[in-house]
Amino acid sequence: MGFDSVLPAVAVAAFAVAWGVTWLCCRPGSWLYFLDHPNARSLHVRPTPRTGGVGVMAGIAAAVVVTIVVASPGRALLVALGGAFVLAALGLADDRAGLSARLRLLAQVLVAGAFVALAGVAGGWGVALLLLLGLVWMGNLYNFMDGSDGLAGGMAVFGFGAFAWAAGQGGEPALAAVCAGVAAAAAGFLCFNFHPARIFMGDVGSVPLGFTAGALGLVGWRSGAWPLWFPLLVFAPFILDATVTLLRRALRGEKVWQAHRSHYYQRMVQMGLGHRGTALRAYGLMALCGVAAVAGLRVGFSLQCAIITMCITAHLIVGYRIDRAWRSHRAGEPEKP
Incomplete structure (x- = not known):
């Protein structure tokens, strides 16, 4: 079955299921109503349920079922999705009762x-x-990047949306359908997570989504749908923020595994942009990377290098402006990035 006939059914099913399950998770009487209580490292100020990822994963499950019915997903795609659901189960247990960092890391390595x-x-x-x-x-x-209203859900919408388009154009309908389903499921969750958030994603959603981004990126690479730089560029807003922040904290001798509020997006929220302003600005960067990455698939090597350089430069400029504004903010001279 062709891409055009697969995609709408998958997207509608994923969005509807994700929206419905997330709505149920928001209800205080639900057994999935686990509260995230704010602490000194949090950006939220009131207890909020943190099981929105259950809705996302339920939407993805619906997308997988429809895809299996109307298309023929290969082994690599099914293994990637199976790993994501294992990590979701682990994340739900962690959100519910708390698991040791070593156990979580071991499970992630095994998956x-x-x-x-x-x-x-x-x-x-x-x-x-x-x-x-x-x-x-x-x-x-x-x-790590799931710490501000609408941010992680938005990255999934833009990132997997770009994956879906590229996979469809690359002759991989099953991969395109699953990616479209992930994007649609994230959109259903985002209806409740955009500021002011009624629910957070939690480990049950954030860790599986990150793994899925990497795994499906590799599936598309091996199938010939895109080169290896493509998924890295699509998810560059998250990859660069998290990686640069980790390296800077390590160079300062800080304990990198401890919670903190020094990510670029966290600084933007603290400097007065708030969750909504930070998310909207991040969406602009996500859209730029997604469109640039898709456009890069249609041009030669030289133009691809130029596109990648342009996106990296944009991130450098944004990072520099945030660093400068943060220094002024810490010195008592507010300056918006």
């Missing part, structure tokens, strides 16, 4: 390792190790 081994995306032990580490980092960095 990433199983994907690399079963999906056939690596060509040797060295490459396999790099891909495994990259997948674990993608899951964790997405979790």
Whole structure:
């Protein structure tokens, strides 16, 4: 069945299921009503349920069912999705009762390792190790970036939306359908998560979404739908913020595994832009990267390099302005980025 006939059914099913399940999770009487209580490192000020990721994953499950019915997903795609649901179950247990960081990390390594081994995306032990580490980092960095209303959900809408378009144009209807389903499920959740958020995504949604972004990026790469730089550029707003922040904290001798409020998006919220202003500005950067990445698939190598350079430069400029404004803010001279 062609891409045009698969995509609408998947997107509608994913959005409807995600919206409905997220609505149920917002209700105080629901058994999935786990509250996230604010602390010194939080950006929210009142207890808020943190199980919105259940709605996202339910929407993705609906998308997978429809895709299996109308298309033929390959083994690599099914393994990636299976790993995401394992991580979602682990995240739900963590959101409910709290799990040790070592147990969570071990599970993430095992899931990433199983994907690399079963999906056939690596060509040797060295490459396999790099891909495994990259997948674990993608899951964790997405979790780190899920700290402001509308941010993680928006990245999923823009990021997987770009994946869906590229996979459809690249002759991969099953991959396109699943990616469209992830984007639609995130949109259903975003109806409740955009500021003022009624619910947060939680580990049940953020870690699986990060893993899925990395895993489906590799699936598309191995199938020939896109080059390896494509998923990195699409999710660059999250990858660069989280990675640069981690490196800077490590260089300062800080404990990088501890909660903090030094991500660029966290600084924007604290400097007065608020959750809504930060999300809208981030959406602009996400849209730029998504459109640029898709456009880059249609041009030659030289123009691809120019597009990648342009996007990196845009991030450098944004980062510089936020750093400058943050220094002024800390000195008592408010300046919006």
